Amino acid sequence: MTRFEAMHGLAIKKFGTPAAVADLLGAPPEEVQAGLEAALAEGLAMGAKGAFMLTPKGQQALAAEYPAQFAAHRADPALSAGYERFEAVNTDLKQLITEWQTMTVAGETVPNDHSDADYDNRIIDRLGELHERAEPLLRGLAARLPRLGRYCERLSAALDKAEAGEIAFVSGAKIDSYHTVWFELHEDLLRVLDRSRDD
Amino acid sequence: MQARHTLLLDGASLPARELVGGKAWSLARMRALGLNVPPAFVVTTETCRQFHESGGVMPAGLMDEVMAGVAWLEKTTGRRLGAAQRPLLVSVRSGAPVSMPGMMDTVLNLGMSDDSELALARETGAPGFARDTHRRFCEMFARIVLRAEIGALDPSDGPAGWRAAIAARGCGEVPADPAAQLESAIRAVFHSWNGRRARKYRQHHGVPEAMGTAVTVQAMVFGNSDERSGTGVLFSRNPLTGDPVPYGEYLARAQGEDVVSGSHTPEGLDALARRMPEVHRELLSACAVLERDNGDVQDIEFTVERGRLYLLQARPAKRSPAAAVRCAVDMVREGRIGPPEALSRVSAEQVRLLLRPRLPAGFDPSAASVLARGEAASPGVGAGVVAADADEAERLHALGHAVVLARPTTSPEDVHGMLVAAAIATEKGGSTSHAAVVSRQLGVPCVVGCGEGALAGLAGRMVTVDGTSGRVFEGALPVEQPAAGSDPALAALLEWASAEAPLRVLPAACGVPRATLDLDAIEGGEDPARTAGLLAGTRGASGSVLNTDAGVQAAVEAGLEFIVVREVLPALLAACAARRHAAAAA
Numbered sequence: 001m002t003r004f005e006a007m008h009g010l011a012i013k014k015f016g017t018p019a020a021v022a023d024l025l026g027a028p029p030e031e032v033q034a035g036l037e038a039a040l041a042e043g044l045a046m047g048a049k050g051a052f053m054l055t056p057k058g059q060q061a062l063a064a065e066y067p068a069q070f071a072a073h074r075a076d077p078a079l080s081a082g083y084e085r086f087e088a089v090n091t092d093l094k095q096l097i098t099e100w101q102t103m104t105v106a107g108e109t110v111p112n113d114h115s116d117a118d119y120d121n122r123i124i125d126r127l128g129e130l131h132e133r134a135e136p137l138l139r140g141l142a143a144r145l146p147r148l149g150r151y152c153e154r155l156s157a158a159l160d161k162a163e164a165g166e167i168a169f170v171s172g173a174k175i176d177s178y179h180t181v182w183f184e185l186h187e188d189l190l191r192v193l194d195r196s197r198d199d
Numbered sequence: 200m201q202a203r204h205t206l207l208l209d210g211a212s213l214p215a216r217e218l219v220g221g222k223a224w225s226l227a228r229m230r231a232l233g234l235n236v237p238p239a240f241v242v243t244t245e246t247c248r249q250f251h252e253s254g255g256v257m258p259a260g261l262m263d264e265v266m267a268g269v270a271w272l273e274k275t276t277g278r279r280l281g282a283a284q285r286p287l288l289v290s291v292r293s294g295a296p297v298s299m300p301g302m303m304d305t306v307l308n309l310g311m312s313d314d315s316e317l318a319l320a321r322e323t324g325a326p327g328f329a330r331d332t333h334r335r336f337c338e339m340f341a342r343i344v345l346r347a348e349i350g351a352l353d354p355s356d357g358p359a360g361w362r363a364a365i366a367a368r369g370c371g372e373v374p375a376d377p378a379a380q381l382e383s384a385i386r387a388v389f390h391s392w393n394g395r396r397a398r399k400y401r402q403h404h405g406v407p408e409a410m411g412t413a414v415t416v417q418a419m420v421f422g423n424s425d426e427r428s429g430t431g432v433l434f435s436r437n438p439l440t441g442d443p444v445p446y447g448e449y450l451a452r453a454q455g456e457d458v459v460s461g462s463h464t465p466e467g468l469d470a471l472a473r474r475m476p477e478v479h480r481e482l483l484s485a486c487a488v489l490e491r492d493n494g495d496v497q498d499i500e501f502t503v504e505r506g507r508l509y510l511l512q513a514r515p516a517k518r519s520p521a522a523a524v525r526c527a528v529d530m531v532r533e534g535r536i537g538p539p540e541a542l543s544r545v546s547a548e549q550v551r552l553l554l555r556p557r558l559p560a561g562f563d564p565s566a567a568s569v570l571a572r573g574e575a576a577s578p579g580v581g582a583g584v585v586a587a588d589a590d591e592a593e594r595l596h597a598l599g600h601a602v603v604l605a606r607p608t609t610s611p612e613d614v615h616g617m618l619v620a621a622a623i624a625t626e627k628g629g630s631t632s633h634a635a636v637v638s639r640q641l642g643v644p645c646v647v648g649c650g651e652g653a654l655a656g657l658a659g660r661m662v663t664v665d666g667t668s669g670r671v672f673e674g675a676l677p678v679e680q681p682a683a684g685s686d687p688a689l690a691a692l693l694e695w696a697s698a699e700a701p702l703r704v705l706p707a708a709c710g711v712p713r714a715t716l717d718l719d720a721i722e723g724g725e726d727p728a729r730t731a732g733l734l735a736g737t738r739g740a741s742g743s744v745l746n747t748d749a750g751v752q753a754a755v756e757a758g759l760e761f762i763v764v765r766e767v768l769p770a771l772l773a774a775c776a777a778r779r780h781a782a783a784a785a
Contacts, residue, residue: 001355014612084318094631102630103517105438106446109630110519111578111639113549119517121300121400128301128396163300163396164403173614173640183611183633199607 005036026150210569220294222411239417301396441525581622589616622664718742
C-alpha cells in the first residue's frame with residue numbers, strides 16, 4: 001500500500017475513514033491509515049473526527065501522479081474494452097435506479113413511495129439479473145486490475161441485503177448501496193483510464 | 200376423472216388462496232362476483248410442492264389434467280389450441296399466495312405456431328399483427344422459459360429464423376407442439392419457486408418453503424379483433440388526485456402490450472362511452488363492485504373483444520402520495536374502512552413528500568425571471584445562494600447560508616455538497632443521471648440538463664430551483680411550507696394517528712422537554728441500527744435519526760414515552776406502522 005494508492009481510494013470516497021477507504025481498496029486498514037497519515041504530514045490530506053479528505057493540493061498532486069501510475073492500465077486494450085462494456089451496463093443500471101425511485105401513475109411520473117411490493121420486487125429481480133450480467137464483466141476488469149474485484153464483492157453484498165428485504169440497499173445515498181458502490185466503481189474507472197463522464 | 204392437480208376457475212366455488220395463489224384467487228373472486236373474466240384454470244401450489252419433493256419430476260397425471268383443463272378452455276371459447284382455424288392462445292403465469300421476487304414472469308400467446316399465426320391473421324385481417332404476436336411469443340418463451348440470453352429477434356427473419364436463432368443459444372428450443380410449450384412453461388414456473396432470489400426472500404421473511412406457487416393458465420382475448428374491440432385500464436378513483444371519480448384510458452383495436460409499450464396513444468374513457476355505451480356502463484358497474492368488495496382503490500385491466508367486455512386483472516391501484524391520503528380519508532368518511540386501516544394505507548414517506556416546500560398556489564411564473572430550464576428530476580422547491588462546487592457548498596452551508604449546488608454534472612465526489620444543498624441543478628444529463636438519482640434519494644429538489652453553460656456564471660447569486668416544473672428562477676421566491684394541520688385530509692390523519700400511536704410525538708418548533716435525550720449529541724446517534732441501544736432507560740428523545748422510519752421504530756421498540764421531531768405526522772405514521780409490525784410479529 002503506497003501513499004498514492006491510499007490517496008486514490010480517498011479521492012473516490014471523498015471523505016472517509018481509513019476503514020472505509022481500506023474496504024474500497026480491499027487493503028489492510030492499518031496500511032491505509034499509514035498511507036493517509038503520510039499524506040496528512042505532507043499537507044495533501046486533512047483529517048477530522050477520524051476521517052480524512054484530500055486538500056486541494058492533494059487533489060492536484062494526485063492528478064499529476066495519475067499518468068505515470070496508471071500508464072500501463074491506460075495502454076491496456078483489454079481494460080479499455082471492459083470499460084466500454086461497463087458503460088453499456090451502466091446505462092441500464094441508471095434506467096433501473098430511476099424506475100426504482102419513480103413510478104408512472106396515469107401517465108405521470110411520481111416518486112415511488114415503496115408501497116407496492118410487487119413493483120419493488122420486479123425491480124429488485126431486474127437488479128439481480130443486471131448483476132448476473134455484470135459479474136463476468138467485473139471479473140474481466142479484475143483480471144487486469146485485481147483490486148477492482150473488491151467492487152464485485154461489495155456489489156454482491158448490497159444486492160444480498162436488497163434481496164433480503166433491506167430495500168435501502170438499492171440506492172440509499174448515505175450507505176454502501178448497490179448504486180453507491182456502482183458509482184464508486186465508475187469513478188475509479190474514469191480516474192484509472194482518464195475518461196470523463198458524460199452526465 | 201377426479202382432478203387432483205388442477206382447479207377450473209369457473210366461479211362455482213371460491214378456492215383457498217393458499218391452494219391457488221393470489222392471482223388465481225383474484226380471478227375466481229371476480230367470477231364469483233358475476234364479472235366476466237376470460238376462462239382460466241390453475242395448477243395448485245400443492246402440485247408445486249410435490250414437484251419439488253420428488254426432486255423436480257412432474258407428478259403423474261398432471262399433464263393429463265392440464266390438457267383436460269385446456270379442453271375446457273376450448274369448449275368455453277369455441278377455439279382450439281394450435282388449430283389452423285379459430286386458434287386458442289393462452290397466458291401462463293406464476294402466482295404464489297404472497298408476492299415475492301424471483302418468480303417467473305408471465306408468458307403470453309402460448310399455443311402459437313405457424314398454423315395458428317395464419318389462422319389469427321385470417322381472423323383479424325391483420326397479418327402484420329399475427330406475425331408480430333408470433334415473434335413476441337418466441338422472444339418471451341426464449342427469455343422466460345428457456346432462460347436464453349437473446350436480444351430482440353429480427354422481424355425479417357421469420358418464424359423459422361427466430362426458432363433457429365433461439366436454438367443456437369444452446370438453452371433449448373421453442374417446441375412447435377402447444378402441449379409441449381405448456382409443459383415447459385409450467386415446469387419453469389415450478390423451478391422459479393426454487394430460484395436463488397425467491398429462496399433468499401423466503402428465508403428472510405419467514406415464508407414457508409413448502410408454500411409453493413400455483414400456475415394460472417388463461418385464455419387470451421384479442422382487443423384488436425375488429426372495430427368493436429379494444430383494450431384499456433380503469434382506476435376506480437383518480438390515482439393522481441384521489442378524486443372519487445373513475446379514471447381510465449382506452450385504446451381501440453389494440454392489445455394490452457400496445458398500451459404498455461407506448462406505441463399508441465390511448466384516449467380517455469369517453470372514447471369507449473361514445474363507441475360502445477353499453478360496454479362502458481358495464482365496466483363502470485364492475486368497477487364499483489370491485490371497489491366495494493376490496494375496500495380499496497382498484498386498478499382494472501380490461502379488454503373488449505367483438506363488443507364483449509373481459510376483465511383481465513384487478514388489484515389495489517398504485518397512486519400518488521396526494522391520492523393515497525385523499526382516498527384513505529374519503530373511504531373512512533364513506534364508512535368503507537376504519538381509521539386504523541386508513542393509517543395503514545398512508546406511509547410516512549408519502550406524507551414527507553407532500554410536506555415538501557412548494558411555490559404558493561397562486562404563484563405566477565411570468566412575474567419571476569427564469570434563469571435556466573431543464574428536466575424536473577426531483578420534486579419540491581429550494582432557494583439559496585449558488586455554489587459551483589461541492590466544497591464551496593459545504594463552506595457556505597457551514598457559514599449558515601442556504602445553498603443551491605449548480606454544476607455541469609455531479610459525481611460521487613460531490614455527494615458531500617449535495618447533502619447540504621437546499622436544491623441542485625445541473626447542465627448535462629437526464630432523469631437517470633447521478634444528480635437526479637442522488638437528489639431523489641436525499642429528497643432534495645433537483646433540475647437536470649439545463650444545457651451546457653446554462654449555469655455558468657450563477658455562482659454567488661441567489662436563486663430558487665423548482666424541481667417540480669424544472670425551472671431555476673432568479674432570487675429567493677416566497678416558498679410555502681405545507682403544514683399537516685392546514686390540509687383537511689392530513690389533519691384527519693393527524694388526529695387518528697395521535698390516538699393510535701404508541702408514543703407521543705412533539706414538534707421541535709414548540710421546544711424540547713427537559714428529560715429529552717439528544718441523539719445528535721451522542722457518538723453513533725445518527726445510525727438507526729444503534730438507536731435502540733442508546734435509548735434504553737430513557738423517557739424521550741430528539742435527534743435527526745427520528746426523522747426516519749427506522750429511527751421511530753427503534754424509539755417505539757425501546758418503549759419511549761415521547762419523541763421530538765421536525766415533522767409530527769410522518770413520525771406518527773411510522774410509529775403506528777411500528778406498532779402494527781410488532782403486533783403482526785407477536
